[in-house]
Amino acid sequence: MAQVVVKFGGSNLKSPADVERSARVAAAYKTPLVVVVSAFSSVTDTLIRGIDEAIGSEKAPDTICSNLKEIHETALKLHIESETERNSVRAVLDERLDQLKKLLMGIHYIGAVPDFTRDQIISTGERLSAPIVAAVLRKVGLPAHEVLPEIMGLLTDGSFGNAAADLAVCAERLPSTLSPDSTPVVPGFYGVTKTGNIAIFGRGGSDYTAAVIARSIRASSLDLWKDVDGFLSGDPRIIPNSKTIPYVSYEEAAELSYFGAKVLHPRTVEPLELDHIPIRVMNVEQFDGTIKPYTIVGPAKHDSASIKSVAATEDVGIVRLEGPGVGSRPGILARATTGLDAAGINISSVITSQTSINLLFRKRDLARALAVLRSESVPSVIAVDGLEDIAIIAAVGEGLRHTPGLASQVFGALASAQVNVLLTQAGASPVAMYIIVRKEDTAKALRAIHDTIHRG
Structure with a gap:
């Protein structure tokens, strides 16, 4: 047995x-x-x-x-x-x-x-x-x-x-x-x-x-x-x-x-x-x-597509590397993170665009990460800024990546509750989408998403 x-x-x-x-x-x-x-x-x-x-x-x-x-x-x-x-x-x-x-x-x-x-x-x-x-x-x-x-x-x-x-x-x-x-x-x-x-x-x-x-x-x-x-x-x-x-x-x-x-x-x-x-x-x-x-x-099980739960963490901060060419010039991310690796600072996540690289850290590591990245000379980066007092909302459920309408429910709920979305990431995980909001909006955002997806 x-x-x-x-x-x-x-x-x-x-x-x-x-x-x-x-x-x-x-x-x-x-x-x-x-x-x-x-x-x-x-x-x-x-x-x-x-x-x-x-x-x-x-x-x-x-x-x-x-x-x-x-x-x-x-x-x-x-x-x-x-x-x-x-x-x-x-x-x-x-x-x-x-x-x-x-x-x-x-x-x-x-x-x-x-x-x-x-x-x-x-x-x-x-x-x-x-x-x-x-x-x-x-x-x-x-x-x-x-x-x-x-x-x-x-x-x-x-x-x-x-x-x-x-x-x-x-x-x-x-x-x-x-x-x-x-x-x-x-x-x-x-x-x-x-x-x-x-x-x-x-x-x-x-x-x-x-x-x-x-x-x-x-x-x-x-x-x-x-x-x-x-x-x-x-x-x-x-x-x-x-x-x-x-x-x-x-x-x-x-x-x-x-x-x-x-x-x-x-x-x-x-x-x-x-x-x-x-x-x-x-x-x-x-x-x-x-x-x-x-x-x-x-x-x-893949037998249904739905958002099952919403969760949040406020233990997060962002360092934003900004410049007109950061999304097209090779090696910028590797160059920027070399010092972080040497300092033993873990990157929780990365969200990028053509003009901005957003590095997410545990809150306790934010000040050190900001200091390290400001000390680095990275081509095409013209500004390095930190963002505190934020939270990551995670909407979790099977089918998020391939089911039309689930993401729109989340953003519709946030819009109705007048919660401003600072950053978002979808598709990196097959079962979760992440929304970054101001810390003071965390509870309001969670309730808005939950009440919308579990209505009735």
């Missing part, structure tokens, strides 16, 4: 009592599982803040580790009655907290944080939650045991802070340590480099860990337990009448995730798409003893 990979995120672990509920969910499957866990809620944020605190204060490492010990000790006492079991788990936690304290003291004394050290510190939360979850799973009758990514050989490309898994190597290594005869519990969020250092997959990266495992063991599905009703037609904080989307394609899910839908890590679909392994999104808040997906993510 094929295994199911089940992932419990921080939204499932907001309080110590949530651990037991997650165990009841796992026990309800009645099928072989691999369980992937995130850190307890807020723990990763504590560790990120703790890095700066430790650099500035010699007392901070003690305080941070004491606070983390209290959080996890509370969960341990609440759920584990056997003193022998408690002591066993406590010994593991104490060892990992001691290691964390040494790392924090180390960065205090050197006054800097090497990338590999940062990743090891930030990933500590998962290594603290996993042994507790494994113990609670044993309590409800599952043969659970922790398996660390460094033990199973979850190899990454070595890019600290935003690593990618080596899928070929993982497919060779992982099945032997994730036997269906037991219930492995894996700390998510990170893998290891060839030299044995920890490299994280970025925020929300436990979803990606689970996807890599699901692909490696050819799981029947990847089940993500969240605190929302799957993918929605819009952000319910802005669009109260948003509805659950029962089925989205891999490409649709990736687009929505990149543009603000916090349902899954944007790269979760990458390992699964080729093998058509479905992602099933569950709501732990609605668990009633049955396994009920709210949204299933799978291959494109």
